[in-house]
Amino acid sequence: MNDEIAIHWFRQDLRISDNPSLNFLSEKYDNIVAVYILDEVNCDRKMGSASKTWLHHSLLSLNEKLNNKLLVFKGNPEVVFNNLVDNYNVKQISWCRCYEPWIIKRDLNLKKNLKNKVQINSFNSSLLWEPWEVLKNDGSPYKIFTPFYKRGCLNSKPPRKPKSQEINFFNHNIKSQSIFDLELTSSKFWEKKIIKYWNIGESFASKLMNDFFSIGIQDYSEGRNFPIRKNVSRLSPYLHWGQISPHTLWYEVSNIEQEVGEKNAEIFKSELGWREFFYNLLYHFPKIQKFNLQTKFDKFPWENNNSFFDAWKKGQTGFPIVDAGMRELWETGYMHNRVRMITGSFLVKNLLIHWNQGEEWFWDCLFDADYASNSASWQWVAGTGTDSAPYFRIFNPVTQGKKFDPTGEYIRKFIPELRNFPLKYLFEPWECPPNTLKNFKLGINYPFPIVDVKTSREKALDAFAKIKVN
Numbered sequence: 443m444n445d446e447i448a449i450h451w452f453r454q455d456l457r458i459s460d461n462p463s464l465n466f467l468s469e470k471y472d473n474i475v476a477v478y479i480l481d482e483v484n485c486d487r488k489m490g491s492a493s494k495t496w497l498h499h500s501l502l503s504l505n506e507k508l509n510n511k512l513l514v515f516k517g518n519p520e521v522v523f524n525n526l527v528d529n530y531n532v533k534q535i536s537w538c539r540c541y542e543p544w545i546i547k548r549d550l551n552l553k554k555n556l557k558n559k560v561q562i563n564s565f566n567s568s569l570l571w572e573p574w575e576v577l578k579n580d581g582s583p584y585k586i587f588t589p590f591y592k593r594g595c596l597n598s599k600p601p602r603k604p605k606s607q608e609i610n611f612f613n614h615n616i617k618s619q620s621i622f623d624l625e626l627t628s629s630k631f632w633e634k635k636i637i638k639y640w641n642i643g644e645s646f647a648s649k650l651m652n653d654f655f656s657i658g659i660q661d662y663s664e665g666r667n668f669p670i671r672k673n674v675s676r677l678s679p680y681l682h683w684g685q686i687s688p689h690t691l692w693y694e695v696s697n698i699e700q701e702v703g704e705k706n707a708e709i710f711k712s713e714l715g716w717r718e719f720f721y722n723l724l725y726h727f728p729k730i731q732k733f734n735l736q737t738k739f740d741k742f743p744w745e746n747n748n749s750f751f752d753a754w755k756k757g758q759t760g761f762p763i764v765d766a767g768m769r770e771l772w773e774t775g776y777m778h779n780r781v782r783m784i785t786g787s788f789l790v791k792n793l794l795i796h797w798n799q800g801e802e803w804f805w806d807c808l809f810d811a812d813y814a815s816n817s818a819s820w821q822w823v824a825g826t827g828t829d830s831a832p833y834f835r836i837f838n839p840v841t842q843g844k845k846f847d848p849t850g851e852y853i854r855k856f857i858p859e860l861r862n863f864p865l866k867y868l869f870e871p872w873e874c875p876p877n878t879l880k881n882f883k884l885g886i887n888y889p890f891p892i893v894d895v896k897t898s899r900e901k902a903l904d905a906f907a908k909i910k911v912n
């Protein structure tokens with residue numbers, strides 16, 4: 443039997459269907475070996491607690507699909523591959539590209555150092571358009587979403603069509619570490635949340651997509667703004683980990699455009715476009731995870747207030763829509779997009795806390811925590827990014843609650859203390875006359891608001907005016 447092997451290196455493409463690297467290898471080789479490497483040597487940022495737990499379960503699910511043949515290692519990929527290449531007849535290593543700056547740097551080095559020993563190929567599997575393909579006419583990157591998407595993406599060549607084929611994984615006897623050796627499940631807390639709220643793996647991603655495309659998408663254009671409605675897909679963690687490709691979503695939604703309405707389908711596609719935009723920004727401005735894209739904000743007088751930050755993290759700010767969002771995050775590892783914007787704006791603009799702190803917290807708690815989307819969205823919310831909500835546009839947490847949770851169901855779902863609170867005062871409990879509710883006392887059962895909306899807004903605008911003048 444031919445003992446030549448080809449290695450597919452799984453990274454953020456934890457799926458077998460529509461995987462361009464696997465498709466490529468299976469056309470050339472009989473013996474494909476699958477490898478996962480947890481690289482904490484080269485990374486500039488360790489995975490958050492929720493992400494680690496998601497990854498652990500994803501690897502278990504993938505390994506099951508591969509009949510327990512997934513090779514798992516912890517360490518520097520270059521060392522791992524050198525060992526494999528030196529001990530087995532490895533002809534080729536192939537992977538799907540990632541765009542985090544530290545991964546780009548590591549992969550370039552790896553290619554350079556291994557190219558004399560083995561063939562190496564990489565493929566795009568997670569973006570509809572490569573960041574270097576969508577540029578302005580003068581060759582510079584887009585900084586504003588609408589021209590990026592409409593003029594850039596939609597005028598480029600269409601995304602590749604998804605393609606799935608039978609992959610024959612090699613029945614090898616190569617030894618590796620076990621998934622449990624990666625020590626990804628130290629957080630029993632997130633373990634419980636995953637089991638309670640999510641089903642992990644490629645087949646569940648497809649099922650979720652099918653369920654969403656048969657019902658939820660039908661009122662996507664309107665309903666996606668209301669956190670209690672089932673009009674968003676909740677596919678973001680699966681997209682982040684590559685358990686489904688954006689290409690599959692793009693073409694599946696195109697196929698049902700007539701049934702679900704062109705507007706719903708187009709808006710869903712443009713949300714995938716936002717994801718592309720943020721990867722494009724990350725690729726061209728690789729420091730966005732930490733540094734303001736608009737450098738004038740480097741002088742902004744952020745406040746260091748641990749008790750405010752703690753209240754925000756715990757959902758104890760006294761503003762029900764903010765607290766419901768923060769508790770949704772803590773309870774489920776997910777937060778609805780509208781509420782991400784409200785909670786983010788509140789942290790940055792009403793509490794004057796640096797967006798880096800919010801970004802870090804989301805990074806730790808989100809199952810979809812994503813280097814590009816998280817940092818670029820925080821910059822968008824803070825007004826420090828390229829195409830951002832202007833700094834002076836400050837969400838009012840009371841009116842946002844009334845508008846996007848008009849029945850109060852979302853607030854009541856995540857804040858049990860307010861379950862019986864009258865709707866009239868639900869968005870601003872401090873306005874409720876005392877003794878309206880038996881056994882409820884503001885300040886005891888639910889906090890007083892930690893800031894005054896009007897004065898905190900004015901303070902933020904003053905601070906902004908100062909950096910504008912300077």
Ligand SMILES: Cc1cc2nc3c(=O)[nH]c(=O)nc-3n(C[C@H](O)[C@H](O)[C@H](O)COP(=O)(O)OP(=O)(O)OC[C@H]3O[C@@H](n4cnc5c(N)ncnc54)[C@H](O)[C@@H]3O)c2cc1C
Pocket residue numbers: 666673674675676677678679681682713714716717720777778779780782783786804808810811812813815816817819820823
């Ligand atoms: C402060 C803040 C932090 C965020 N952090 C992340 C993050 O770490 N990871 C992440 O994937 N998204 C992040 N987002 C974007 C957005 O909130 C989520 O992608 C969305 O809520 C995911 O839910 P869904 O899958 O139900 O979305 P759907 O509405 O069903 O959209 C389908 C897919 O399109 C993409 N998408 C939708 N809206 C956006 C958007 N506004 N920006 C970028 N992509 C979008 C997502 O991949 C999503 O899964 C953040 C937004 C904010 C305001």
